[in-house]
Amino acid sequence: MPRARTLRADAARNRAKILEAANDLIVEHGPDVPMESIAAAAGVAVGTLYRHYPTKRALVGAVIESHFTHMADEAEAAEARIAAGERATDALRSLAYRIMDGAAHNQAVKAAARSMGADDALHHGSELQRGIDVLARIIAAAKADGGLRADLTVEDLLLFFKTVPVDAAPAVRARWCELMLDGFSAGRP
């Protein structure tokens, strides 16, 4: 998705560095990282931030979107493994674990978004939708092989990702994931 037309080489480089720095700092220091800090971390001046992203909200939105991209890719990879013969339920399970860390990060960024204005008004572009679509197919497949409770929906999965304990230690997070997935599995209604 190139801009109007070719972006100058250095500009493209800076844009990437900014996005990365924004992600890192927001994840690590929470919603209130100053734009100045992000600029410093990216090795540019504030003005440059604003050339690429007109407001802080826009920057945060871009970071979120990049997470959705990552998650959607992860989901597609899982789907590919299913196509290659892996049991859908197992693929979903490992996908959940894989996405978890990404989701944890995403939540941190979402918090940033919330602490500003419209939290959900932020893009929610096609990337999220792409991920949701894939997820729906995987869920259907997992139900078909009998590993998932029949009433589980994509929304449930999304809720799962939404409630990932962001600040918990990895071990705690894994335990949480285990409990949650057990609630998802067939056996109960």
Place this chain on the structure above:
Amino acid sequence: MPRARTLRADAARNRAKILEAANDLIVEHGPDVPMESIAAAAGVAVGTLYRHYPTKRALVGAVIESHFTHMADEAEAAEARIAAGERATDALRSLAYRIMDGAAHNQAVKAAARSMGADDALHHGSELQRGIDVLARIIAAAKADGGLRADLTVEDLLLFFKTVPVDAAPAVRARWCELMLDGFSAGRP
């Protein structure tokens, strides 16, 4: 728990109004409600806030503590019902639903705490501990009557309360609770 000595009547009244206003506003408008707003909602001037709570953090801490008190009370009530003959597993289940809304609120306030400095350094006084102790006894009882997976711990429950989807609609929250509790029940390991 009286202060140094008797608090002037009007002062006590204000103190209560402030705590209530702080709770309401933080829950509704998020971590960044200005002290001015809280003061206005409580019907006092900012200076009065500061007479009762030396910093914003202190105020938020007090609000959190009051939530812990509420939750601990709720847990004790559940324990009483068990003593009165209710099945422990059922009591735990309904307790979870009961605490959920309170926890949702509490999370909002915790977010406020986090957005400032030390999030866990805030009190965590005896009220939290009281609740934890009761919870532990209820869990033991529920395991005894065979309704709970054997490896469930108090920490798991705490994690559950910690991850309540704060901003979700009540129906969504209920669904989430159902899924989670199914993960807690006996049947899986």
Place this chain on the structure above:
DNA sequence: CGATAAGGTGAATCATGATTCATGATTATA
């Protein structure tokens, strides 16, 4: 190699919000 438009810089501006403090009420006693 220039010319030039695209890109970068960072001090200055502007807004918001926590916290303080000199001054004016109220409540609780003697």
Place this chain on the structure above:
DNA sequence: TATAATCATGAATCATGATTCACCTTATCG
């Protein structure tokens, strides 16, 4: 009721952080 503590008030102070803009740099292309 008179007086001393206690409280309450809110404008002023101070700090922080987003955003802008007039002025330099440099990539790109003939």
